[in-house]
Amino acid sequence: MKIPLLLFLSILLSGLRAVYADTPLTAKVDKRVESLVRVSVIRYLLNHGDTTAATRQVKQDIAQGFPWMSKLSRLLTTYEKQRNAYPTMESFMPRIVEFFNNTADQIDRWPRFVSIEEFENGDNQVDPDLKTLTIRFDRPMSGGYGFGYGPLGQEHFPLKKVNGYPNDRTITIDIALKPNFEYQINLLSIGFFSTEGWPIKNTLIRFKTGSKK
Secondary structure (H helix, E strand, O other), X not given: XXXXXHHHHHHHHHHHHHHOOOOOHHHOOOHHHXXXXXXXXXXXXXXOOOHXXXXXXXXXXXXXXXXXXXXXXXXXXXXXXOOOOOOOHHHXXXXXXHHHHHHHHHHHOOOOEEEEOOOOOOOOOEOOOOOEEEEEEOOOEOOOOOEEOXXXXXXXXXXXXXXXXXXXXXXXXXEOOOOOOEEEEEEOOOOOEEOOOOEOOOEEEEEEEOOOO
């Protein structure tokens, strides 16, 4: 049975209402929301016969810190195949809420980028003479790393050397900057893992330098 795209949007909106009924608005954008978006894409692809793209999407989601996506996708097949038992998405939502409750421990283990010591991410007036970045995470990390280009490409990638971890929540790198230029550094999920083995989500550090002092 093919499920139209509008139904997948209904899955997402119903999920948001059910999961966040008692949650303040400012806390609603988190990994559970993104899981619902991602699984809607997977189910849409599968129900339209594109298993290759769906498999690729699942692998990408797992690599980016969503290891439960295959299970969440399989859960939605129950809804698709048992419409007599679940005539509406509203009637199925307790199963999704239960899934997230059982997966909460995994979600909470996901490490996050916290800050850059020298300036705020997105700053437009970074000192072009700055030579080092100090990147902080919210929990102990394994000691590995992975840095990649941002959408602007290699020319806008300032990394020159990885110095390592002065402590288990901080990594420092050497950079080379020039005035009035935009830079991007992608923290990659394939390189950064917590000590428990959980990857970060791909995270883009971006900033612009000011004029030479």
